[in-house]
Amino acid sequence: MDRAQNGPEKRVDDSEFLEMTQQDPVQAEILRQSLEHLASGLGGDTLKEMAQEVLSGRMGLREAADVSAYAEQAVETAAPLAEKWASLSDRERDELAAEGERRLAEERQRLDDERRAGPEGQSGAKSRHDGRGWSLY
Template sequence: MAEHPDPKNQVDDSEFMDIAKDPAQARLLRKALERLAEGGAGDTLKEMAQEVLSGRVGLREAATISAYSEAIVAGMQPFKEKWDELSDTERQALAADGERRLEEERQEIAKERRETRQQGQGSGNGAKHAGNGWSL
C-alpha cells in the first residue's frame, strides 16, 4: 500500500482544474483528498487519495479503477441516505453553507495571490541591484 505522500511531492490545485473549473473548488477537492489520504474512510480510499495526490494516478483514472470506484460508491451511500432524509429547507441550508465555504476559499486564494504579488515587488528593501543608496 502507498505511504502518505510528502506534501512537497504532492500535486497542486491545478491538477484538479479540469474537473473543478474553479480554483476554490480545485483546492477544496485537493483538501478532501488529503483527508481521505489520512485513512478515515478506509484503506482503499486512503490508497486512492495517496495515489492521486502523488500524481501517480489522475483522479479521472482513479475513478475508473473498480476497487476505488466501488469504495467511493459504498462510502457515499450513508451520505445519500442522509441527504434523502433531509427536507428541502435543510438541503438549501447545506447548499448555502457550501457556497459560503467556496466564497471563503476564493477570498483566501485572492489574499494569497495579493501577498505573492507584493512579495514579488519586494518587501521594502528594493531589488538587490536597484542602485538605490549609492552613487559614483
C-alpha cells in the same frame, strides 16, 4: 499497492484538479483538501491508498475512478450520505447549500488574499525576478 504506503514522493500539480473543476481554483483547492483528508485515512484504507496515488501524481483522478476497488469503496462510503441527503427537507437542503456557498466564498477570499500577499507573503513587494511590470520598451 506498496507505493502508497511509502508516502508520496512528489505532489501532483493543480492542473489535475483545475481540469476536474472547470478551472475554478477554489473548487480545485477544496478537491485537494478532500483528497488530503482521505489520504489521512478518513475514508478507510482503500480510499486512503487512492488519494495517496492521486496526490502523488502516480495516478490521475479519472484513472482512479476507473479502478473498481476504489470506485466500489467510494460508492459504499457515500451511500449513507446520499441516504441522509434524501431524508432532508427542502429547507434543510437549502441551508446546507447556503453553508457550502459561504465556504466557497471564504475560500475564494483566502485565495485572493494569498495571491495579493505574493509567493513569500510579501504584500505588494516585488522580487527582482518576478517579471511583473517588465517591458521591452
